[in-house]
Amino acid sequence: xxxxxxxxxxxxxxxxxxxxALAKTHNKTAHVVIVGGxxxxxxxxxxxxxxxxxxxxxxVEPVKRFITCLxxxxxxxxxxxxxxxxxxxxxxxxxxxxNVIHDRVVGLNPDKKTVQLLNGKPLTYDRLVVSPGVDFIxxxxxxYNREVSETVMPHGWKAGPQTLLLKKQLEAMPQGxxxxxxxxxxxxxxxxxxxxxxxxxxxxxxxxxPKAKVVILDPKxxxxxxxxxxxxxxxxxxxxxxxxxxxxxxxxxxxxxLRVDAASKxxxxxxGSFKADAVNYIPPQRAGTLAFRMGLTNxxxxxxxxxxxxxxxxxxxxxxxxxxxxxxxxxxxGYSANSQAKVAVQAIADLLAGKTPGEPAxxxxxxxxxxxxxxxxxxxxFKVVDNRIVKxxxxxxxxxxxxxAQPLLxxxxxxxxxxxxxxxxxx
Amino acid sequence: MHKLLLFCLLLxxxxxxxxxxxxxxxxxxxxxxxxxxxxxxxxxxDEYMPSLAGINRDQLVAAMKDYRADRRASVVMNRIAKGYxxxxxxxxxxxxxRIK
Numbered sequence: 001x002x003x004x005x006x007x008x009x010x011x012x013x014x015x016x017x018x019x020x021a022l023a024k025t026h027n028k029t030a031h032v033v034i035v036g037g038x039x040x041x042x043x044x045x046x047x048x049x050x051x052x053x054x055x056x057x058x059x060v061e062p063v064k065r066f067i068t069c070l071x072x073x074x075x076x077x078x079x080x081x082x083x084x085x086x087x088x089x090x091x092x093x094x095x096x097x098x099n100v101i102h103d104r105v106v107g108l109n110p111d112k113k114t115v116q117l118l119n120g121k122p123l124t125y126d127r128l129v130v131s132p133g134v135d136f137i138x139x140x141x142x143x144y145n146r147e148v149s150e151t152v153m154p155h156g157w158k159a160g161p162q163t164l165l166l167k168k169q170l171e172a173m174p175q176g177x178x179x180x181x182x183x184x185x186x187x188x189x190x191x192x193x194x195x196x197x198x199x200x201x202x203x204x205x206x207x208x209x210p211k212a213k214v215v216i217l218d219p220k221x222x223x224x225x226x227x228x229x230x231x232x233x234x235x236x237x238x239x240x241x242x243x244x245x246x247x248x249x250x251x252x253x254x255x256x257x258l259r260v261d262a263a264s265k266x267x268x269x270x271x272g273s274f275k276a277d278a279v280n281y282i283p284p285q286r287a288g289t290l291a292f293r294m295g296l297t298n299x300x301x302x303x304x305x306x307x308x309x310x311x312x313x314x315x316x317x318x319x320x321x322x323x324x325x326x327x328x329x330x331x332x333x334g335y336s337a338n339s340q341a342k343v344a345v346q347a348i349a350d351l352l353a354g355k356t357p358g359e360p361a362x363x364x365x366x367x368x369x370x371x372x373x374x375x376x377x378x379x380x381x382f383k384v385v386d387n388r389i390v391k392x393x394x395x396x397x398x399x400x401x402x403x404x405a406q407p408l409l410x411x412x413x414x415x416x417x418x419x420x421x422x423x424x425x426x427x
Numbered sequence: 428m429h430k431l432l433l434f435c436l437l438l439x440x441x442x443x444x445x446x447x448x449x450x451x452x453x454x455x456x457x458x459x460x461x462x463x464x465x466x467x468x469x470x471x472x473d474e475y476m477p478s479l480a481g482i483n484r485d486q487l488v489a490a491m492k493d494y495r496a497d498r499r500a501s502v503v504m505n506r507i508a509k510g511y512x513x514x515x516x517x518x519x520x521x522x523x524x525r526i527k
Contacts, residue, residue, distance in 0.1 A: 420463075420472050
């Protein structure tokens with residue numbers, strides 16, 4: 001090789017060098033876009049940073065301050081304020097270097113791997129995480145529609161104005177009035193939520209409206225933690241006596257709704273007609289509208305995913321977590337969303353590093369209050385077997401004991417848990 | 428010679444065992460399931476649920492096994508501990524004991 005040839009060769013490799021260096025940087029600065037800044041999305045952003053220090057992370061969420069559904073019933077009965085359950089994205093920005101954009105996602109292009117925003121420029125992603133939550137189905141109940149849900153019959157199932165509207169209606173009830181709750185069919189967000197709310201409203205009545213009562217119209221014949229809940233209702237609210245403050249009408253006794261008359265606050269179920277003074281109508285649910293807009297839903301209105309990575313079975317490189325994802329035996333809870341987020345982002349970190357994702361581990365623990373000093377809980381550990389999320393048989397709901405310590409401690413843990421959990425997601 | 432044979436036998440049994448046992452999640456992945464109550468990285472926020480970061484490994488293993496066998500009273504840990512096998516408990520304890 002003469003000098004000229006040597007220089008030529010060096011020149012060629014010099015030209016090659018930036019290209020290979022570029023490939024490396026590209027790997028390091030892979031871009032993960034997270035859509036939806038609720039429990040699932042916030043946890044995903046934080047835990048992705050912990051798992052992948054060099055990845056570029058963008059979180060898109062329309063609202064600047066997120067109000068959790070968790071503990072929103074405490075706001076209705078005046079034990080907490082909306083501020084207590086409102087969280088910002090400051091820590092995600094400052095501590096975890098997440099680029100938080102307050103904008104609305106209006107579309108997804110899976111071929112170009114971009115999401116379109118309402119106001120900003122499209123975002124290009126290597127991996128996309130979608131945590132769209134739920135939206136409501138108005139259903140086939142005559143007389144019930146969106147307008148009714150925003151005025152006479154609030155659901156209070158997304159925290160914010162709905163929570164305050166329901167609170168106002170509870171407080172405006174005449175003495176000895178009736179609070180009718182329409183419980184939703186499965187699957188829905190926060191399975192014990194309706195029964196916790198019925199309990200706390202009954203407790204509020206004991207103090208402020210002692211002759212009032214709660215009627216639950218339920219399209220189901222059983223509900224999560226129903227054994228400890230009913231025991232608590234017996235102990236606290238005279239359940240199963242003539243003076244019970246809570247009446248639960250399951251499907252077998254005509255709990256299914258037929259029609260409503262908003263003007264007279266009348267609800268007609270199979271069991272008959274109920275004249276209410278306050279109505280809390282929690283409608284059936286499906287995956288959030290965003291999931292539909294992005295083409296991530298199946299015929300039933302939920303998002304099918306690979307249970308080990310939460311990657312969509314419909315669109316490659318897109319992961320769906322939280323209430324919207326089909327997770328088999330895992331309930332649609334904030335705790336599940338948090339757990340799924342951790343599994344999904346670990347898988348993403350592994351995949352971006354060219355590794356095969358390892359074994360997932362998931363959990364759901366949920367404390368509900370049957371009274372301010374009376375908690376009931378459920379705790380389950382989950383494993384993935386043949387692409388199904390199965391519940392391990394050993395765990396379960398609070399035992400019924402004669403010890404007053406158990407429910408009291410569960411109530412104490414509930415409040416402790418809420419603070420720690422919120423920090424695990426947002427701080 | 429005997430020692431070598433024994434060593435080979437041990438190696439073989441270990442590998443045979445490893446092949447039989449189903450894979451488990453990493454200590455970190457398992458530990459993340461604890462974090463939702465005990466705080467990120469097991470650092471709780473002055474709450475009733477204790478911090479797990481920096482805990483003595485053997486102490487945590489013993490506590491989890493006692494909860495699982497209902498030898499130690501608790502509010503929820505009896506139920507939660509039943510969801511983890513010995514290897515998983517050890518992996519969790521390894522993970523938290525190494526966090527400063």
